[in-house]
Amino acid sequence: MNTSVVGFPRIGENRELKFSIEKYFRGEIDSKELKKSAETLRKRHLEVQKNAGINYISTNDFSYYDLMLDTIVMLGLVPTRYKELNLSDIDTYFAMARGYQKDGKDVHAxxxxxxxxxNYHYVVPEIEDALKLEINLDKLIREYHEALSYGIETKPVIIGPFTFHKLARIKGNRDSKEFLASLVKAYSNILKECDNEGISLIQIDEPALVFDLTDEEKQDFIKSYKEILGQDLNTKVLLQTYFGDVRDIYNELLELDFWGLGLDLVEGKENLNLIEKNGLNRKVLFAGLVNGKNVWKNDFSKTLGIVDRLKEKDIEIVLQTSCSLLHVPYTTKGEDKLSEQYLSHLSFAYEKLDELRILGDLADNKDYRTTDIFINNQNLLNSDRNSFNQDVKDRLDKITDKDFVRTPARNERSKIQRKAFNLPHFPTTTIGSFPQTKEVKENRSLYKKGEKSKEDYIAFNKEKIKACVEWQEEVGLDVLVHGEYERNDMVEYFGEALNGFIFTKKAWVQSYGIRCVKPPIIWGDVYRTKPITLDWILYAKSLTNKPMKGMLTGPVTILNWSFPREDISIKESIYQIALAIRDEVLDLEANGVNIIQIDEAALREKLPLRKTDWHSEYLSFAIPAFRLTHSGVKPETQIHTHMCYSEFTDIIKEIDDMDADVITFEASKSDLLILDSLKDNDFETEVGPGVYDIHSPRVPSVEEIEKALKIMLTKVDKDKLWVNPDCGLKTRGIKETKESLTNLVQAAKNLRNVVYL
Structure with a gap:
């Protein structure tokens, strides 16, 4: 049976692309050297897939930053402000991703x-009135022919017009329907050019089909693809979907002239039923049966059982990943610190290629259940993993409804806290982390390698914390943080301190652009045996008379930014973690830390893509899990939380129901769109919409921040508004951070003088 991969990681097994781009940003290499590094990576990735026996390999899935950003360039939809910088193509590309502040020019990302x-972040297309589509297929065609030169026939991948249109931000007076119509013409021409290049198969990704679709959206999709596919071309089209099912439009897809349908049979819970009930109308099924988002070995019995059911329908099947392998690490081969027991259960991108080949071979063998490789797989999956803890189970069983309720009510707590802290109006703070310099990372690395003593490691971090506190006091911030110099990552750090997690050495996954994370793997029941953050926070607190925030990561984010177990429910996992974080919260409070931030940056990530499933499958336990972490604190203790880079407007009421005292949002890169939702829903929680974008290396002016704050005051009560950046500062430089925070504090002071004097 043939096999296929939706897409492949691109950052490099050792993050080669990240380091090459960083060198380019620093001026240490030129664009030619950067392109050569990228070409080397692409060749390696193609050959790995070819050698693994994959039949349908993708190209154009490589990107310097993001595929949506690549699509903007492919369609010629670069906003005017970036064109006017008059930069090279590659620098214009990076200016859209990171912003540009140089030579007197200042442009937002x-x-x-x-x-x-x-947990992957995409760049949002911004469609201005004046922009006209101008197709540029240089990248797609170049990478296709590059693969051919290695003897590898591929299927180029592009994001489809329906998804691009749905995710784009259409600005000004541009008509949405008119823009979609122009996209359809552009994609029709893209297919023609692919046909002219001799490309036999193109993969068009339309993941937006797994959302709830209105009748109008369905008609838009059908009309669009009737035009795109209604050409006499040799190039075949594989329609690829992932992250869910296509129940709203399945029958209509059967009537359109797609050669193949790529369906996620891991997360798409209705897709198998749809296929069995309605057939596939002579189309080739690219069956997503190898999980592209988790790291556990495939259950051959379950997968081949589904293949057997599909064979009964006389459907031509290609086995493939459920989505792009971008969302998992490269390989387990370098994980020499993990025991064989752990490794035997894990499957990263390279291992998933092997699984696809093996499954393809087994699927062609009617006696596959008697083969050694199948029997060994089942024995492994049925073996005892020693992941159960009776104390954790007993504690979960004792949770009652009272454990999810904090008293008194928030409005009463607000009065108590205002008196206790005596903060100025528009209090200023940061989200938590401060710049992680080369020296900070080296200190941590040397300690982990055993090349630095624990005493020296702690002494170094204390020096950094002391300097950070002095720095914040000099700038004039009102609520301080300790800087998080001891933390590698907001989730990995907590996972390392909790029982139930295992950790990798090189299992990096791309989060956005060149930012990578190394998600922990939840192996067993989770619990805490001793305080995690207490010593660091108490040291920082001893250095100042100003309030010092305790900084924690919430249970939903810890789970969502880890690779979760598949042998228990998501709800049970989150509640286990919530109880561990609750213990940390209560320890901080007992030691005089009265402002505690419990970050839930990833709250929305496991939210089902269909609204009808939100409460039944996620929010009904995700929100209570957060409440469980803080319900035991005193009224005087102020609970903060933080969220970033997601659409929160449609779950604002649920966020308010988390019952935090203060919440900080990412808002600067989304034109403060969340403010209307806060006002429309009478949002009770005090709020700090981020006043500037920390993911861009530019420094916001006092005037720029003041302007943002004045807009906020039209939507947020003046007694509930906090002033802060939109996210943590770990990726920024020291100089730009200090300048930005100085301007932030001055803007808040100016506003106090305008509003209250």
């Missing part, structure tokens, strides 16, 4: 949002 229900 495009917005970023989470890619469906993943």
């Amino acid at each position: 495009l917005a970023m949002k989470k890619w469906f229900n993943t």
Whole structure:
């Protein structure tokens, strides 16, 4: 049976692309050297897939930053402000991703949002009135022919017009329907050019089909693809979907002239039923049966059982990943610190290629259940993983409804806290982390390698914390943080301190652009045995008379930014983590830390893509899990939380129901669009919409921040508004951070003088 991969990671097994781009940003290499590095990576990735026996390999899935950003360039939809910089093509590309502040020019980056229900961030297209589509297929065609030169026939991948249109931000007076119509013409021409190049198969990704679709959206899709596919071309089209099912439009897809349909049979819970009930109308099914988002070995019995059911329908099947392998690490081969027991259960991108080949071979063998490889797989999956803890189970069983309710009510707590802290109006703070310099990372690395003593490691971090506190006091911030110099990542750090997690050495996954994370793997029941953050926070608190925030990561984010277990429910996992964080919260409070931030940056990520499933499958336990972490604190203790880079407007009421005292949002890159939702829903929680974008290296002026704050005051009560950046500062430089925070504090002071004097 043939096999296929939706897409492949591109950052490099050792993050080669990240380091090459950083060298380019620093001026240490030129664009030719950067392109050569990228070409080397692409060749390696193609050959790995070819050698693994994959039949349908993708090209154009490589990107320097993001595929949506690549699509903007492919369609010639670069906003005017970037064109006017008069930069090279590659520098214009990076200006859209990161912003540009040089030679007297100051341009913001495009917005970023989470890619469906993943921790990957995409760049949001911004469609101005004056922009006209101008197709540029240089990248697609070049990478296709590059693969051919290695003897590898591929299927180029592009994001489809329906998804691009749905995710784009159409500005000004441009008519949405007119823009979609122009996109359809552009994609029709793209197919023609692919046909002229001799490309036999193109993969068009339309993941937006797994959302709830209105009748109008369905008609738009059908009309669009009737035109795109209604040409006499040799190039075949594979329509690829992922992250869910296509229940709203399945029958209509059967009537359109797609050669193949790529359907997610892991997360798409209705897709198998749809196929069995309605058939596939002579189309080739690219069956997403190898999980592209998690790291566990495939259950051959379950997968081949589904293949057997599909064979009964006389359907031509290609086995493939459920989505792009962008969302998992490269390979387990370098994980020499993990035991064989752990490794035997894990499957990263390279291992998933092997699984596809093996499954393809087994699917062609009617006696596959008697083969050694099948029997060994089942024995592994049925073996005891020693992941159960009775104390954790007993504690979960004892949770009652009272454990999810904090008293007194928030409005009463607000009065108590205002008196206790005596903060100025528009209090200023940061989200938590401060710049992680080369020296900070080296200190942590040397300690982990055993090349630096624990005493020296702690002494270094204390020096950094002391300097950070002095720095914040000098700038004039009102609520301080300790800087998080001891933390590698907001989730990995907590996972390392909790029982139930395992950790990798090189299992990096791209989060956005060149930013990578190394998600922990939840192996067993989660619990805390001792305080995690207490010593660091108490040291920082001893250095100042100003309030010092305790900084924690919430249970939903810890789970969503880890690779979760598949042998228990998501709800049970989150509640286990919530109880562990609750213990940390209560320890901080008992030691005089009275402002505690419990970050839930990833709250929305596991939210089902269909609204009808939100409460039944996620919010009904995700929101209570957060409440469980803080319900035991005193009224005087102020609970903060933080969220970033997701669409929150449609769950604002649920966010308010988290019952935090203060929440900080990412808002600067989304034109403060969340403010209307806060006002429309009578949002009770005090709020700090981010006043500037920390993912861009530019420094916001006092005037720029003041302007943002004045807009906020039209939507947020003046007694509930906090002033802060939109996210943590770990990726920024020291100089730009200090300048930005100085301007932030001055803007807040100016506003106090305008509003209250």
